[in-house]
Amino acid sequence: MPGQSAIxxxxxxxxxxSGVFAPGHLGxxxxxxxxxxxxxxxxxxxxxxxxxxxxxxxVGVYFILAMCLFPGAGYLRVWDKLVCGIxxxxxxxxxxxxxxxxxxxLGPAPFKELFEVVAGPLAQPSTPGVCYRRWRTVAxxxxxxxxxxxxxxxxxxxxxxxxxRGGLEGYPHVRLMALCETGTRGLLGAVFGPTSExxxxxxxxxxxxxxxxxxxxxxxxxxxxEFLNEVADTGAQLLVRATLRRRPAVxxxxxxxxxxxxxxxxxxxxxxxxxxxxCADGTRIGDRYRLITTLLDHRSDPADRLIALYHERxxxxxxxxxxxxTLFTGRVxxxxxxxxxxxxxxxxxxxxxxxxxxxxxxxESRPGTDPDRASFTxxxxxxxxxxxxxxxxxxxxxxxxxxxxxxxxxxxxxRRPRTSARKVKCPMxxxxxxxxxxxxxxxxxITTIGIAVLxxxxxxxxxxxxxxxxxxxxxxxxVLRTDPGRAWRTxxxxxxxxxxxxxxxxxxxxxxxRWAEEAMLIRESRGKYRLAPEWLAPSTLQRST
Numbered sequence: 054m055p056g057q058s059a060i061x062x063x064x065x066x067x068x069x070x071s072g073v074f075a076p077g078h079l080g081x082x083x084x085x086x087x088x089x090x091x092x093x094x095x096x097x098x099x100x101x102x103x104x105x106x107x108x109x110x111x112v113g114v115y116f117i118l119a120m121c122l123f124p125g126a127g128y129l130r131v132w133d134k135l136v137c138g139i140x141x142x143x144x145x146x147x148x149x150x151x152x153x154x155x156x157x158x159l160g161p162a163p164f165k166e167l168f169e170v171v172a173g174p175l176a177q178p179s180t181p182g183v184c185y186r187r188w189r190t191v192a193x194x195x196x197x198x199x200x201x202x203x204x205x206x207x208x209x210x211x212x213x214x215x216x217x218r219g220g221l222e223g224y225p226h227v228r229l230m231a232l233c234e235t236g237t238r239g240l241l242g243a244v245f246g247p248t249s250e251x252x253x254x255x256x257x258x259x260x261x262x263x264x265x266x267x268x269x270x271x272x273x274x275x276x277x278x279e280f281l282n283e284v285a286d287t288g289a290q291l292l293v294r295a296t297l298r299r300r301p302a303v304x305x306x307x308x309x310x311x312x313x314x315x316x317x318x319x320x321x322x323x324x325x326x327x328x329x330x331x332c333a334d335g336t337r338i339g340d341r342y343r344l345i346t347t348l349l350d351h352r353s354d355p356a357d358r359l360i361a362l363y364h365e366r367x368x369x370x371x372x373x374x375x376x377x378x379t380l381f382t383g384r385v386x387x388x389x390x391x392x393x394x395x396x397x398x399x400x401x402x403x404x405x406x407x408x409x410x411x412x413x414x415x416x417e418s419r420p421g422t423d424p425d426r427a428s429f430t431x432x433x434x435x436x437x438x439x440x441x442x443x444x445x446x447x448x449x450x451x452x453x454x455x456x457x458x459x460x461x462x463x464x465x466x467x468r469r470p471r472t473s474a475r476k477v478k479c480p481m482x483x484x485x486x487x488x489x490x491x492x493x494x495x496x497x498x499i500t501t502i503g504i505a506v507l508x509x510x511x512x513x514x515x516x517x518x519x520x521x522x523x524x525x526x527x528x529x530x531x532v533l534r535t536d537p538g539r540a541w542r543t544x545x546x547x548x549x550x551x552x553x554x555x556x557x558x559x560x561x562x563x564x565x566x567r568w569a570e571e572a573m574l575i576r577e578s579r580g581k582y583r584l585a586p587e588w589l590a591p592s593t594l595q596r597s598t
Contacts, residue, residue, distance in 0.1 A: 068447040069139055073105070076135045076144050077112035078446045079119060080439030081454050085407045086118070090170065091163075098162040107145050113155035114163060121401045122437055124381050128152040138443025160392055164399035168243070171406045175239040175413040181423040183236030185362055186353075188268035188290055190235045192369040193259070193275055195252040199245075199377055199386065199398075200224040206390040211247045224385060227394070229376075230255035232262050235270065235368040237424045238375070239409040243402050253280050263289040270366035276345060278316040285319055285347055292346045292363055295323075299343065302526040302573070303509060304588055309351040310508035315587070318572045322349045324356045325507040330472060332497035338472060341507075356506045375429045376405055408432045415457030416464075426464040435459035470499035525564065526573075533574075533584040540577040 211225035242262040265288035276295040301314040329339040348354040388394040412427040
């Protein structure tokens with residue numbers, strides 16, 4: 054029919070830099086990483102070309118960022134995508150050797166500087182899900198599943214981890230530690246290196262990013278006394294899960310069932326609770342939580358509310374999922390040497406942060422929309438299309454832009470409670486074959502969630518469960534509280550605790566010295582200690598509280 058064969062013609066205008074700078078762009082993403090910023094970073098890191106080449110340093114920066122946007126494409130295929138929309142200009146086609154040389158010439162410094170510029174909180178405090186009371190919620194976590202090529206250069210820096218069941222991993226792995234804004238999953242900072250270094254050591258490098266406007270959420274790997282005090286020294290509040298093996302001494306019992314303790318001379322609050330979820334198929338899943346926090350007032354911060362808030366820590370896991378599985382599609386990184394690997398990772402983090410910024414700008418254009426509903430996959434694909442068509446490079450773009458409109462058109466539904474199978478399929482994993490915690494074999498909708506705060510026994514001498522059994526410190530406190538004004542000798546304390554073995558007695562003396570340094574005990578003279586006034590019986594402090 055004539056109506057079905059109608060033809061429409063339209064003209065599209067593309068505005069790009071002139072000359073050899075034309076291929077240097079990221080489509081609409083260029084609005085968030087403008088030429089002026091890239092030129093300034095190149096100047097600060099002293100990586101500007103000494104003479105104008107066919108591949109200027111600015112073009113090299115955008116090319117390396119595009120490599121992370123198209124991880125499955127080789128160098129020349131990535132270049133094809135950068136020049137696809139501007140072929141009418143007849144851009145120069147470099148060789149693979151020329152593209153490798155521009156990577157070597159730039160090094161990692163400009164990309165680390167770029168990330169430092171774009172990293173930071175993304176959302177306004179009024180955006181839903183960003184803040185708890187007046188604090189912006191952030192989280193620490195590490196990811197050690199990023200694989201790098203098995204080359205002598207990477208092996209010399211990263212090494213190979215040893216498998217739980219013997220042998221070495223197939224590829225060298227890099228550990229990535231990130232400080233994430235849980236409401237938007239944007240990054241406030243990141244560091245990376247070999248997996249031989251522990252997560253708390255990496256996290257210490259990011260403590261300077263914390264301030265008094267933040268509330269840090271972290272898992273059991275960050276619950277050491279020293280680390281908790283270092284976080285508190287930054288002025289930030291914290292809510293950290295502790296292992297059930299830890300049994301902090303009770304200094305004061307609060308009406309909501311939580312209690313106060315002192316760790317390295319600083320007062321913390323401990324909350325213990327059982328969390329039980331009932332799935333749609335009737336399956337019941339539960340776990341016991343022991344949280345340590347600097348939020349000491351049970352009236353403004355009830356225990357059950359903090360237990361529910363801790364769930365936000367899992368948002369950092371979704372950040373790592375977007376980084377390594379959505380953005381990098383689970384591939385082995387490209388770079389065969391340490392310098393290239395560092396460059397690639399900083400570029401990857403920069404690109405991720407810019408995409409998060411676009412998503413937040415889009416949802417904030419609709420007041421009341423939670424950033425959880427924005428799809429990272431949609432933003433990533435829309436950004437790739439803008440690079441190929443060379444759209445939005447220098448054209449004025451409104452607050453949302455084409456990428457933002459794509460995100461708003463495909464918002465996720467409001468998040469609903471659900472649970473996954475949590476099954477490890479890798480046969481070589483140390484977690485393969487471990488108990489499934491009675492989880493369902495497929496994702497299930499959660500119908501109800503119950504939080505039961507566990508109060509301490511009314512009688513301190515009342516028998517407790519294995520998880521609530523008093524620790525060595527608590528038992529010593531019970532002995533000293535029988536006569537708090539008296540100076541006790543270490544031999545008297547050991548006798549009261551029933552310690553007769555010499556090695557255990559020496560261990561007790563070492564711990565008593567440490568407790569004196571933490572101001573739990575007052576050293577009267579050599580070998581004689583008295584209970585500090587703030588460690589009176591919990592019932593006495595409860596009335597004063």
